[in-house]
Amino acid sequence: MEINMELTDKHIVLGVTGGVAAYKAATLLRRLIGAGGEVQVVMTAAATRFVTPVTFQALSGKPVFVDMWDDRIVDNMAHIELSRRADAILVAPATADFLAKTAQGQADDLLSTLALARNCPLLVAPAMNRQMWENPATRRNVELLRRDGVICLGPDAGAQACGEEGDGRMREPEALLESIIDFFAPKLLAGKKLLLTAGPTFEAIDPVRGITNLSSGHMGYAVARAARQAGAEVTLISGPVALSAPQDVTRVSVQSALEMHAEVMRRVTDADIFVAVAAVADYRVERISPQKLKKATGGLPEIHFVENPDILAEVAALPNPPFCVGFAAESEHLETYARQKRARKNIPLIVGNLIQEAFGGADNRVILFDDAGSHPLLVASKNQIARQLIEHIASLMEKK
């Protein structure tokens, strides 16, 4: 299977209109290209007052178009030529003026003409002063655009260049990139609810000490993101990690295995799919000391352990379980141990990996084990592995 970046082969026209947020469009352009996108920038004349075309030309490696009558396009039909190969037009920032013109089907410059002549989806990231955004005329225009199938990304609330606070800030480039990737991702899990655990657990010994493991949470977070991209409604029960929650994913933060267990059991009856990625501690300290333990003067301290519940096995044993997926991180005998674990926990799919290759790093090598046998995936980033896993889950669920 060929592994691609998330926007490989996608042709995007990035329209930039005249607002202060135009400076953020340069970062957005870099992010789109970084994700593998092929990007053609088109600016309005007003946008060039904020940032010059040279910036976008240097970042995209392509000529930037502003003028309807640009004779660099041989047949002089820039409005047709530039969007002919486009998979989407993204206008960021989109001013109130651009929204108004597009809602009315007006076409008095290159970008508005491109929008009218397009044969592909149009996405807009509005950016304007709070009053302009709240003005009934803008509300009407946005409503008209939505009804016409235009996708409106944002705006966000927060501090504005004019010194005011409120709705109207352009969505940040990283968030816009996520929205574009979501937009293009096949909706293999549309309408499904996916519950997932990720990260390590922390089993307290006393108020300052505890037992944990080296799970970074990256793999679980990547699965949560890929599931959301595939259209699922995702709830992530996460142990302590240094990661921010993926966009549009509900995160519930927990510390111990018992807390993770309680949060999962509270939500699982609602879930269609349960993916247990967390590295849950097998044991916890029987009695957590309420006070900090002092160093013993004679002999070594004794800590008593009790077994933690096996969350995955318990979910799989429910009378009407969701589609259950487990992870088997092993340091040796991967095939044997992963197969045994799949059978013991009675789950349809387990993802096996060697901990030497999985923990902490960006890349991962995994093998999927299901009723049909084993399916090794190519070494890839955790995001790419996660997407392949979601595809596999979707195909198995379809066969059920």
Ligand code: C5P
């Ligand atoms: O039993 P073992 O820890 O090797 O199995 C790993 C799989 O089981 C992972 O999917 C992990 O998230 C899940 N698990 C769990 N609760 C535990 C232990 C493991 O959900 N207490």
